[in-house]
Amino acid sequence: VKLKNLKPKIKKAKPFHIAIDLLSGIMVGFFLGMYLDKALGTQPLFILIFSIIGVIASMKNLYREVSDG
């Protein structure tokens, strides 16, 4: 799907849904990282890595929801 075709579909999707989709991936990454850090004692390492992966995952979820139409 080209970016030009995607724009009207993003407009049609609810802005609130986009916000929640972006938030949920980051939350999953952050909390998983926090628990793993507590268990292993490597304080900031997994929070950082998993949060970044969470951002990518939430972008992917958002893209899937928007591109399905």
Place this chain on the structure above:
Amino acid sequence: MASNPLSQFEIKKLVDIEIAGLDFSFTNSNLFMLIGGSFALLLMYLAIRKEKMVPSRGQVLAESLFGVIDSMVAQNIGPGGKKYFPMIFSLFLFILSCNLLGMIPYSFTVTSHISVTLALAMVVFLLMTIVGFINHGFNFLSLFLPKGTPLWLAPLMIVIELFAYLARPVSLSLRLAANMIAGHVLLKALVSFVVIMSIFLKPFPIVLIVVLIGFEIFVAILQAYIFAILSCVYLNDAVNLH
């Protein structure tokens, strides 16, 4: 009078119950969940009790609710989804009656608590994981690797897809809870405007409140529908692997 807009979401213990050091108290949240669930059951029972060729008003309501969810399941899951219809329908009815119950003054909105909505979303999440493994065995894990991924990218893609999969119940529950909280806090804030403002300005927030209550009822129905349709979409991945 409580002026804090968040005080309406406070959980109060109605009956103190403690078993083996754990808190099993009967709270106002439990009470309204019980009322919501029994209201949905009672509505369905009373509407279908006397089936007629020319339906009464209650029967029309029950049949059209049934029809909406039935066509939703058929469209989103396909012929293999017929056996998941009872679960989707009862989830929809429970959330709908809890949302609408929250619109009555002095009542408690159960679905504004993430603990409740996350429990409902986890039911859907666990069901779709179990159904996926039962239907497809270990082929279900191919959900985490999109087709045509280069081999050197595969480890990263698997992790990203796993996170996207885990984010589903979180986004499902956050969406419902955040919508309900936002609406109720907005209404409470506008009501406090009425108290604070001078007498000449009082009518404006009142008109806005009337409009917003109508909008909130619409949101309550819409969110129950969205919860049901997203459960269908997620179950579709588990039933028809692609």
